Amino acid sequence: MKLNARAVLLPPLLAIIAALLLCSIALMISGGNPLEAFGAMIAQVGRGTTAVDIVNTGSTYYLAALAVAIGFQMKLFNIGVEGQYKLAAIVAMIAGGAVALPPVLHTLFILVVAALVGAMWAAIPAILKITRGVNEVISTIMLNWIATGIAAYLIQQSVFGELRGNNLGTPVVAESGWVPGISLGGAGTIFGLVVLAVLAGVGYWVLMNRTRFGFELRASGESATAATAGGVNAKKMVLVAMLLSGATAGLVAMPELLGRDYTYTLNFPAAYGFTGIAVALLGRNHPVGIAFGALLWAFLDKSSVALENVGVPKEIVTIMQGSIVLSVVVAYEVVRRITLAAEQRKVGQQLGTTDEVAA
Structure with missing residues (x-):
């Protein structure tokens, strides 16, 4: 019991302390002034939207991190989330803008198109891995660049793009096809598809912890050989996971596009996929942990504007984010080693007692 409590509570505590120290030094x-800077960032949360x-x-960030976490459960490093969401976003917006459907059905059509395009793009590295042994890290990085190029082509005026003002x-x-949000007056409007993120998190938890599929997926990630011996098709699990x-x-x-923008433009935000990797690491692939990680990352992003008011460049937030990820990774590894050593000592003591009784 003590070991379990240590393994659960000690890593986050160590990570928070280490991250605060590193951020303060930076x-x-x-x-x-660290106290002044942290105070300004916290105060910013109560201002405006x-x-x-x-x-x-x-x-x-939560949806991006869940996508990464699904791969992590299978010991797959899907760096291709960046390209998958970009390509899915532009194709879904092109398809959604080209059809006229009743409300709700129109929205569902766009969501299905986005999910199918993302799955199709992820299928390429999966097939390369199970048929040719190509490392998914390499293939997904390459596909990110290809997806960016395809998106740049599709948004041209001569293809599907439209010039509005100075932006394509x-x-x-x-x-x-729009998804209405929850208006909070002057505080802003919460995207309606925030609910989608919540449902995705619940579905992820049920899939991984309450289904045979989730068990087989994690088992295949731990040892493909052992999983195959137990009747699990490890190659099939790689494909399904991807x-x-x-x-x-x-x-x-989708939350942004269907809740605010309604079109994919040249200045649509990038790097959500890479942020998802960091958030998944912060949350240790657990849906609740990922939620806290996503909100923390978003807090650092949105409250950074307050730093300039106290004479600190807002770019320092990038150092903070890196420090937090590093602290979490190191803290969990340190506690894992401490826990393992404690368990080994306990087993050794038990074996020693057994030998004494036998003598």
Whole structure:
């Protein structure tokens, strides 16, 4: 019991302490006062639409992190979430802007298209891995660049793009495809598809912890040889895991696109996929942990504007984010080793007692 409590509670505690120390050092080096900087960032949450912006951005980070976490459960490093969500977003917006459907049905059509495109793009590295042994890290990195190139081609005026002002974008989706948000007046509007992120988290937890499929997926990730001996098709699990990861990645941009923008433009935010990797590491692949990680990351992003008011460059937040991820990874590894050593000592003591009794 003591070991379990240590393994659960000690890593986050160590990570928080280490991250605060590292961030404080970085702030002092930059000439800032750590207490003043942290205070300004916390105070920023109560100003304007910052709190709602954190929730909205956090939902996007959450979906990206879930996509990464599905791969992690199978010991697959899906770095391709970045390309999968970009390609899915632009194709879904093109398809959604080209059809006229009743409300709800129109929205569901766009979501299905996005999920299918994300799954299709993720299927490529999965097939390469199970048929040719190509490492998914290499193939997904390459596919990110290809997806970016395809998106740049599709948004051209001569293809599907439309020039509005000084910006190129896909056709605007009709209002029947929009997802209404929850208005909080001057505090902003929460995206309606924040609910999608919550449902995705619940579905992920049920799939991984309450189904035979989830058990087989994790077993295949631990040892493909052992899983095969137990009757599990490890190659099939690789394919299914990547398809699920890609489908989830395809939904990453939907809260913003269907709740605010209604079109994919040249200045649509990038790097959600890479942020998802960091958030998944922070959350240790657990849906609740990922939620906290996503909100923390969004808080650092949105509250960073307050740093300039206290004479600290907002870019220091990047150092904070890196420090937090590093602290979490190191803390869990340290506690894992401490726990393992304690268990080994306990087993050794038990064996020693047994030998004495036998003598």
